[in-house]
Amino acid sequence: MGIGKSKIIPSINVDDMLKKAGISHEIEAEKQDADKRLTEIREAKEALLKIHQDLLDAIKAEGEAAMVLQEAISSSNNVINGICNAIVKAEQNTRFKATIKFEHLVQLQQLLNQAIETWKTMLGNHRSEQAKMLTEHESNMRKILRRNEGVWFSDFWMKVLVIFLFVYTVVLGLVAYCVA
Template structure:
């Protein structure tokens, strides 16, 4: 049983190790930044969807006001009185005065989809870079193991060590028991 040191001691390039650590740190920082921005985009998307719902409610209220206006005109004796009553009712029932076309919603949805695709591409590139770094690390570990560097015990010596420790512990226990 012994510790063997390799006859060929490779030099450790500290600068390369520091550069790799800095690159890894930069990747992690960029990943956190991407996650933060993706979260912001999702929050903005939820806000925009809420605004879209509010605008649809406003359009519905405007439609209701239109129905009320038509009923007022048909039931009125005087066109002037009917119009005045409809205007008053429309002003009281309308929460927003806005005109939104369906093309605007389509443009908004298209912009949101494009931004999500961009972030997905960025995240995919980041994942592939991490996979590449992990593969390179595994390759380096395999090379070290193939050169038999480091400490290792064969099965035979491990069994001898375990048996020795067991016998030593029993003998020590007996000595302490006999002395006390």
């Protein structure tokens, strides 16, 4: 569509102008959007560079800390070795002085005398217990012999038994000799 034709000025096409204006507006909007995104990318890049630098600093600090810890371990090992060596040296070079006083000997003698008295008392008690047990055993043996329990031979019957066994052995020997 055109607005009146003038002979001097060629006709202006409004539709084309509107299209061109719309395109220009879209280009301008896209340009602004691209500028925004470019700004965001630059900010993100700066943030990443800062984080990268912080990480490098942290790695460097970690390396320094590890080195300090290694030195501390080495130093502590040296300290421990030094202490152990000092203890060994002290043990090897130390001489103890011992003295015995007369009062200590008197105390030792008193303790020995008390121990001897205790042992005498214990042995006396043991002997009395043994004597009591022996009398009880004798009493039990008398009771057994009175009831004629167990094996007991008087002197007479022992003589009779020995003579009988002797005669039996001689007779058995003669029988065996005669048969053979």
